[in-house]
Amino acid sequence: xxxxxxxxxxxxxxxxxxxxxxxxxxxxxxxxxxxxxxxxxxxxxxxxxxxxxxxxxxxxxxxxxxxxxxxxxxxxxxxxxxxxxxxxxxxxxxxxxxxxxxxxxxxxxxxxxxxxxxxxxxxxxxxxxxxxxxxxxxxxxxxxxxxxxxxxxxxxxxxxxxxxxxxxxxxxxxxxxxxxxxxxxxxxxxxxxxxxxxxxxxxxxxxxxxxxxxxxxxxxxxxxxxxxxxxxxxxxxxxxxxxxxxxxxxxxxxxxxxxxxxxxxxxxxxxxxxxxxxxxxxxxxxxxxxxxxxxxxxxxxxxxxxxxxxxxxxxxxxxxxxxxxxxx
Amino acid sequence: xxxxxxxxxxxxxxxxxxxxxxxxxxxxxxxxxxxxxxxxxxxxxxxxxxxxxxxxxxxxxxxxxxxxxxxxxxxxxxxxxxxxxxxxxxxxxxxxxxxxxxxxxxxxxxxxxxxxxxxxxxxxxxxxxxxxxxxxxxxxxxxxxxxxxxxxxxxxxxxxxxxxxxxxxxxxxxxxxxxxxxxxxxxxxxxxxxxxxxxxxxxxxxxxxxxxxxxxxxxxxxxxxxxxxxxxxxxxxxxxxxxxxxxxxxxxxxxxxxxxxxxxxxxxxxxxxxxxxxxxxxxxxxxxxxxxxxxxxxxxxxxxxxxxxxxxxxxxxxxxxxxxxxxx
DNA sequence: TTGTATGCGTTATCAA
DNA sequence: TTGATAACGCATACAA
Numbered sequence: 192x193x194x195x196x197x198x199x200x201x202x203x204x205x206x207x208x209x210x211x212x213x214x215x216x217x218x219x220x221x222x223x224x225x226x227x228x229x230x231x232x233x234x235x236x237x238x239x240x241x242x243x244x245x246x247x248x249x250x251x252x253x254x255x256x257x258x259x260x261x262x263x264x265x266x267x268x269x270x271x272x273x274x275x276x277x278x279x280x281x282x283x284x285x286x287x288x289x290x291x292x293x294x295x296x297x298x299x300x301x302x303x304x305x306x307x308x309x310x311x312x313x314x315x316x317x318x319x320x321x322x323x324x325x326x327x328x329x330x331x332x333x334x335x336x337x338x339x340x341x342x343x344x345x346x347x348x349x350x351x352x353x354x355x356x357x358x359x360x361x362x363x364x365x366x367x368x369x370x371x372x373x374x375x376x377x378x379x380x381x382x383x384x385x386x387x388x389x390x391x392x393x394x395x396x397x398x399x400x401x402x403x404x405x406x407x408x409x410x411x412x413x414x415x416x417x418x419x420x421x422x423x424x425x426x427x428x429x430x431x432x433x434x435x436x437x438x439x440x441x442x443x444x445x446x447x448x449x450x451x452x453x454x455x456x457x458x459x460x461x462x463x464x465x466x467x468x469x470x471x472x473x474x475x476x477x478x479x480x481x482x483x484x485x486x487x488x489x490x491x492x493x494x495x496x497x498x499x500x501x502x503x504x505x506x507x508x509x510x511x512x513x514x515x516x517x518x519x
Numbered sequence: 520x521x522x523x524x525x526x527x528x529x530x531x532x533x534x535x536x537x538x539x540x541x542x543x544x545x546x547x548x549x550x551x552x553x554x555x556x557x558x559x560x561x562x563x564x565x566x567x568x569x570x571x572x573x574x575x576x577x578x579x580x581x582x583x584x585x586x587x588x589x590x591x592x593x594x595x596x597x598x599x600x601x602x603x604x605x606x607x608x609x610x611x612x613x614x615x616x617x618x619x620x621x622x623x624x625x626x627x628x629x630x631x632x633x634x635x636x637x638x639x640x641x642x643x644x645x646x647x648x649x650x651x652x653x654x655x656x657x658x659x660x661x662x663x664x665x666x667x668x669x670x671x672x673x674x675x676x677x678x679x680x681x682x683x684x685x686x687x688x689x690x691x692x693x694x695x696x697x698x699x700x701x702x703x704x705x706x707x708x709x710x711x712x713x714x715x716x717x718x719x720x721x722x723x724x725x726x727x728x729x730x731x732x733x734x735x736x737x738x739x740x741x742x743x744x745x746x747x748x749x750x751x752x753x754x755x756x757x758x759x760x761x762x763x764x765x766x767x768x769x770x771x772x773x774x775x776x777x778x779x780x781x782x783x784x785x786x787x788x789x790x791x792x793x794x795x796x797x798x799x800x801x802x803x804x805x806x807x808x809x810x811x812x813x814x815x816x817x818x819x820x821x822x823x824x825x826x827x828x829x830x831x832x833x834x835x836x837x838x839x840x841x842x843x844x845x846x847x
Numbered sequence: 848t849t850g851t852a853t854g855c856g857t858t859a860t861c862a863a
Numbered sequence: 864t865t866g867a868t869a870a871c872g873c874a875t876a877c878a879a
Binding site: 229231232233234235236238239244254255257260261263264267276278279281283294295297298299300405406407409410432435436439440442443461462464465466467 | 561565567572585589604609628735770789793
């Protein structure tokens with residue numbers, strides 16, 4: 192123990208947590224010894240004594256998905272150098288696994304929890320509602336947050352993308368989607384609503400699969416769609432991987448983009464701008480969402496309440512070559 | 520406390536961890552009360568009393584990189600449903616941050632630690648050597664593991680890719696790389712050695728940058744390379760993002776792949792096969808590496824020692840259209 | 848500004 | 864098969 196420094200354990204504890212409540216001289220001495228011994232307080236003992244931890248749990252449905260890795264990057268970035276410990280949980284798109292994770296996290300008495308989406312199981316919802324910690328929901332906006340919330344409307348975003356296709360002159364838009372998690376479903380719904388409103392909704396042009404999204408799957412889904420509805424003149428893709436695959440498939444088939452077929456992705460991953468032809472996509476603010484979610488958490492933990500508990504980050508349709516039809 | 524069940528705390532503890540050391544009757548009663556109260560043991564108290572935890576720490580240099588998300592997926596997959604708690608740390612390619620993470624993790628008395636690569640700082644190495652837990656190193660193979668190790672030789676892999684280009688008939692191969700972390704440097708070295716051996720090494724054809732890798736950067740690096748050495752007839756890319764970018768840039772410039780220029784990536788991400796033209800790449804077994812690293816950890820924690828502490832997973836050059844030159 | 852007594856909820860050890 | 868007791872290492876509350 193660090194009473195090699197000639198002080199009590201209590202003073203060390205104070206020195207490490209409230210340096211300003213300790214005289215400069217003892218502080219120096221303690222720090223010297225701490226450095227020399229490489230002393231690190233036992234978090235288990237701290238947690239037990241204090242009845243709470245510095246853990247901020249983050250539950251996401253995927254660690255493979257680019258979308259969530261961007262969000263995570265923002266979260267890590269904002270928490271860098273601070274005392275808070277990020278702990279990542281991967282629910283793998285399973286509400287039951289999510290429930291298990293929430294239980295595990297809560298048993299650790301975390302300072303806060305960041306969870307994805309609005310679609311928790313009833314039990315999970317009950318746990319979160321009763322939880323004795325701050326909660327930030329990310330990825331979507333909705334009417335009734337457990338506590339705090341930041342995201343955007345997925346249906347509005349895909350609706351806007353659909354209208355972009357129509358404004359570009361396409362009249363027979365299709366939709367391809369993989370793994371229909373709740374957010375994907377809302378995106379599909381946004382497409383449906385916008386297409387119906389414009390009188391161009393044709394269910395035959397909607398192709399979905401429960402399989403997880405890949406570029407290869409984008410190729411296959413486009414092929415499927417074209418075999419069912421060969422006169423489809425544009426596709427809104429549920430995400431950018433599918434869009435890239437669709438583009439490759441068009442190239443293989445000798446279909447000209449954007450003349451023969453227009454392509455629009457979703458999320459605007461970095462590669463969409465670099466592609467040739469560059470691919471139109473709906474930009475979403477994933478990094479920013481990660482950053483701001485953590486900022487909301489930090490503010491809340493610091494005791495400052497936001498004006499509004501829900502932040503809508505919006506989105507933007509970035510028009511590129513893949514939907515830039517010359518007059519036709 | 521659950522002595523509502525009419526037993527001592529000790530018996531509850533036993534019932535939960537060694538059910539067979541408790542009589543069937545008391546076990547039933549305890550389980551009933553546990554379920555009814557939704558009791559979950561306090562992990563902090565357990566950790567403090569037992570002096571160890573069920574935590575397996577995983578330290579990777581990036582959460583954004585596809586390579587590591589695949590590895591993580593394998594790790595999560597193998598640990599699913601077990602008592603072990605995966606805890607992820609992101610060192611962001613910084614040896615200092617890695618050191619901090621190792622310290623933090625070790626202070627939690629983890630059961631095991633999975634760390635990436637061979638290039639820890641001296642202090643980190645000392646900490647890991649002295650650590651009272653199992654350690655599995657992933658991503659690379661080397662001569663002196665702290666404990667256990669699984670990976671492959673990056674220099675051998677890029678050497679093989681280089682020879683593939685030569686065998687395909689290319690004589691003026693170039694190399695592009697971003698963010699030269701230690702593994703990238705070894706890949707570059709593998710290229711250098713193989714090219715030198717074949718008498719085709721030209722330093723002007725090697726373009727690198729410390730910037731993190733993106734598809735866009737692949738476009739830029741190819742442009743750079745071609746402006747410095749316009750007669751370059753093939754490129755080995757340090758990873759698949761760069762390769763994809765290089766391909767797009769070629770397309771924009773009207774360069775024919777594989778006739779005018781051959782392209783080879785590294786890692787064989789799923790999209791390489793889907794691309795048009797499909798892109799040659801070096802397949803690495805990332806998911807398998809994640810799975811097996813966790814399996815090694817689990818075996819070690821169960822007390823069974825492997826025959827050899829180091830596993831070399833190898834690699835394979837997957838030849839595709841992007842280097843399939845017709846006779847020329 | 849610093850120290851002392853006490854307790855956090857669990858587990859190891861030993862005794863019954 | 865069960866229970867009593869004593870840690871585990873720190874933080875709270877209070878005293879000095």
